[in-house]
Amino acid sequence: TRIVFPDDPHRLPITAAAGDQAPPPPSSTASGWHLTSAALMASQLLYLYTTLLSPALPLRHTFFGRHLTSRPLMRRLARLFDPYRTLTFDEYEGGGRMAGRSSAYEEIKAYLSVTCAASDAQHLRAEGATGRDGATDKLVLSMLDGEEISDELAGVGGATVWWRARSEAPPRSDGGGASGQEKRQLTIRYHGRYHGLVNDAYLPRIRQQGRELIVKRRQRKLFTNIRSVYTGSPWSHVAFEHPKTFATLAMDPARKKEIVDDLYTFKNGKEYYARVGKPWKRGYLLYGPPGTGKSTMIAAMANYLDYDIYDIELTTVRSNTELRKLLIETTRKSVIVIEDIDCSIDLTGERMKKKKKQAGDGNGGASTSATVDEDSSSSSSSTTSWMTLSGLLNVTDGLWSCCGEERIIVFTTNFVEKLDRALIRKGRMDRHIEMGYCGFEAFRSLAKMYHDVDAHRLFDDIGELLREVEMTTADVAEHLTPKSSEDNPDTCLEALVKALQEAAKEKANGGSEMNMQDGGQDDIDEQ
Ligand SMILES: Nc1ncnc2c1ncn2[C@@H]1O[C@H](COP(=O)(O)OP(=O)(O)OP(=O)(O)O)[C@@H](O)[C@H]1O
Numbered sequence: 001t002r003i004v005f006p007d008d009p010h011r012l013p014i015t016a017a018a019g020d021q022a023p024p025p026p027s028s029t030a031s032g033w034h035l036t037s038a039a040l041m042a043s044q045l046l047y048l049y050t051t052l053l054s055p056a057l058p059l060r061h062t063f064f065g066r067h068l069t070s071r072p073l074m075r076r077l078a079r080l081f082d083p084y085r086t087l088t089f090d091e092y093e094g095g096g097r098m099a100g101r102s103s104a105y106e107e108i109k110a111y112l113s114v115t116c117a118a119s120d121a122q123h124l125r126a127e128g129a130t131g132r133d134g135a136t137d138k139l140v141l142s143m144l145d146g147e148e149i150s151d152e153l154a155g156v157g158g159a160t161v162w163w164r165a166r167s168e169a170p171p172r173s174d175g176g177g178a179s180g181q182e183k184r185q186l187t188i189r190y191h192g193r194y195h196g197l198v199n200d201a202y203l204p205r206i207r208q209q210g211r212e213l214i215v216k217r218r219q220r221k222l223f224t225n226i227r228s229v230y231t232g233s234p235w236s237h238v239a240f241e242h243p244k245t246f247a248t249l250a251m252d253p254a255r256k257k258e259i260v261d262d263l264y265t266f267k268n269g270k271e272y273y274a275r276v277g278k279p280w281k282r283g284y285l286l287y288g289p290p291g292t293g294k295s296t297m298i299a300a301m302a303n304y305l306d307y308d309i310y311d312i313e314l315t316t317v318r319s320n321t322e323l324r325k326l327l328i329e330t331t332r333k334s335v336i337v338i339e340d341i342d343c344s345i346d347l348t349g350e351r352m353k354k355k356k357k358q359a360g361d362g363n364g365g366a367s368t369s370a371t372v373d374e375d376s377s378s379s380s381s382s383t384t385s386w387m388t389l390s391g392l393l394n395v396t397d398g399l400w401s402c403c404g405e406e407r408i409i410v411f412t413t414n415f416v417e418k419l420d421r422a423l424i425r426k427g428r429m430d431r432h433i434e435m436g437y438c439g440f441e442a443f444r445s446l447a448k449m450y451h452d453v454d455a456h457r458l459f460d461d462i463g464e465l466l467r468e469v470e471m472t473t474a475d476v477a478e479h480l481t482p483k484s485s486e487d488n489p490d491t492c493l494e495a496l497v498k499a500l501q502e503a504a505k506e507k508a509n510g511g512s513e514m515n516m517q518d519g520g521q522d523d524i525d526e527q
């Protein structure tokens with residue numbers, strides 16, 4: 001580690017003797033603070049002694065320091081020698097394995113990245129970043145371990161605070177490999193006389209500025225639950241740059257408006273959720289046949305809300321505990337997605353079977369449906385992972401889903417009727433959205449999007465055929481896509497008509513029964 005000290009005329013001249021150990025905090029202002037030469041010498045001797053004795057420990061933690069600080073009088077004396085205070089911000093708050101990311105740490109880190117750039121620090125870390133405008137030439141600077149930078153306290157002429165970054169290696173597992181993540185910390189050091197100022201004005205101010213910077217710089221990310229080899233986080237991410245918006249999502253305009261209004265109300269519902277005491281989250285279930293725009297809708301939602309996406313591949317989650325950990329690691333303003341929920345886990349009537357069995361046994365016991373035994377369900381031969389329905393229920397409405405605010409949970413499925421009712425009841429999945437086969441309104445928006453055509457002689461035929469034949473939006477979009485430079489709106493619409501007529505003929509011959517699916521309602525009935 002390399003340490004850079006701020007230029008300060010009052011720094012005690014022990015740097016060389018102390019090696020890598022930081023010198024005592026420099027005096028932040030010259031005014032009003034004059035040690036007598038005797039006190040200065042005593043403090044130097046004292047510090048030299050403690051520093052040499054135990055270079056790794058700050059003054060207060062040494063044997064000598066503890067003695068000095070154990071009595072009020074002595075403590076005051078110690079303050080004379082060491083009038084500086086420190087505050088440490090951990091990257092993870094709460095301690096233990098279930099610690100969550102600290103917003104204070106993130107905000108201060110963002111603020112310091114600007115201070116770093118303007119500082120005279122010699123060794124900084126630079127990370128590439130993409131700005132919101134898509135520019136890829138941005139750099140975000142941060143302090144390397146042990147690096148120290150100074151910052152001014154506004155309103156107090158020349159008063160300075162010092163920030164230092166440090167990290168602890170994760171504890172080793174039995175196999176010798178790292179078993180966890182690095183513990184990162186940021187520590188601020190300041191003169192005791194500025195304690196009130198630092199806590200009441202400086203820290204709130206820089207957190208606010210950090211928050212604004214985070215929003216300004218935010219490149220949205222698409223996370224997936226593959227452990228990152230770089231950070232040890234259970235999530236890896238790439239930049240999220242899906243171009244789909246609600247403007248380019250083909251569906252019935254009235255239904256689209258409903259969904260957009262719903263999202264708008266959620267996004268601006270902070271006070272409402274606080275007032276009624278509900279966690280600020282909302283669950284959406286998107287269901288419908290393949291190619292009807294479920295994944296596309298998720299991208300449009302994330303773009304509309306300006307949220308990150310956490311895409312959970314449930315089949316690789318080995319236990320309910322792992323799922324909880326994943327959820328705790330998500331940040332606010334995010335859409336948490338579990339696609340094809342029916343394929344990820346055997347959720348189909350597991351609880352029903354259990355309930356029936358209990359009813360059949362007639363021996364009481366734990367009889368409520370909410371008490372599914374995790375172990376018995378995890379040993380079910382049809383599950384591909386050890387995730388269980390009860391674990392998933394916990395995630396969607398238990399403690400774990402409200403460990404942060406402003407989250408949307410989206411499940412998608414091709415077979416809504418297969419899902420356990422408990423999983424998709426209102427409150428868990430608040431809104432059920434059917435993504436059905438392409439209707440006339442959806443077709444019209446595709447025609448407008450692809451060919452800028454509002455009306456055409458073939459529209460009536462197409463409308464008729466779409467009522468008769470079930471064709472996915474993906475298929476209709478494909479027919480409308482020009483395949484060569486000779487293609488124009490006429491040829492594309494004719495190709496679509498032809499495809500629809502063929503599908504109608506096939507249906508009439510009884511060949512397309514497989515495609516039959518119920519459509520119609522927006523919301524499915526609840527138990
Ligand atoms: N409503 C729509 N508006 C615009 N494009 C659509 C729409 N539905 C589907 N598409 C197009 O069809 C393709 C497939 O759609 P998407 O992946 O969203 O389907 P899906 O419902 O998620 O299918 P699956 O169930 O197989 O995951 C996308 O590339 C998209 O461009």
Ligand SMILES: [Mg+2]
Binds near residue numbers: 294296412
């Ligand atoms: Mg999909």
